[in-house]
Amino acid sequence: MRIGVDIDGVVADSYPYWLTELNLHFGKNITVIDDYEMHLAFDVSRDAMNDYFVCNAERLLMSPKPIIGAKEGIEALLREGHEVIYITARTLEERDVTMRWLTMCGIPHKHEHVLFAGFSSKLELVKQWGIEAFVEDYQVNAKLIAESGVPVFLLNASYNQVELPKGITRCHNWDQILEGIQAIDCKG
Ligand SMILES: [Mg+2]
Known part of the structure; x- marks a missing residue:
């Protein structure tokens, strides 16, 4: 097939690593991602979340296990x-x-x-x-x-x-x- x-x-x-990094970056202390749309969980705009990912793509995409x-x-x-x-x-x-x-x-x-x-x-x-x-x-x-x-x-x-x-x-x-x-x- x-x-x-x-x-x-x-x-x-990816998500456990991103959660740690996003908490640091946005100054939050979120322990569980209960919404796939992470900008909602972090209470930031979709653009702010996208910008963070674009600017840090190398680290955010290479680091997860x-x-x-x-x-x-x-x-x-x-x-x-x-x-x-x-x-x-x-x-x-x-x-x-x-x-x-x-x-x-x-x-x-x-x-x-x-x-x-x-x-x-x-x-x-x-x-x-x-x-x-x-x-x-x-x-x-x-x-x-x-x-x-x-x-x-x-x-x-x-x-x-x-x-x-x-x-x-x-x-x-x-x-x-x-x-x-x-x-x-x-x-x-
Ligand atoms: Mg997926």
Whole structure:
């Protein structure tokens, strides 16, 4: 199968690092991100948050560790004959640092299979690329993709605690993601 995989919150454990850095920068003491739209959690404008990320992209995108089990999970998918296409909401300006981070962490990727949706829709890329299953952490993207008929595996996070519609399976780790993908692959 051709599997779409998000990066932040799925492969890169970005949020714990960002939380620490954002608390320092904005002088806050937020302990849990309960809203994916972090500017809301930090009570700053969307522009202020974007500016901070643009000016500090190198550090903010190179420092996070991989999500536990992600590297092994992706290796397992490739071994089982699946194709892995990364689809991130990061922008093209962040392409270079993203590639370096994937390489640094030893996470298998083909350059032409890392796609940057930026501020446009991930769903369009999912359709264009014929993605057959998707791994995501943001419930809004998960819903859009699931509604188009593509099964979604949502990696559990503090900011995605909502009731999930049909087509989205909540997973607590990469082992559960692999099990879910194997199950739909068998049904084929
Ligand atoms: Mg994400």
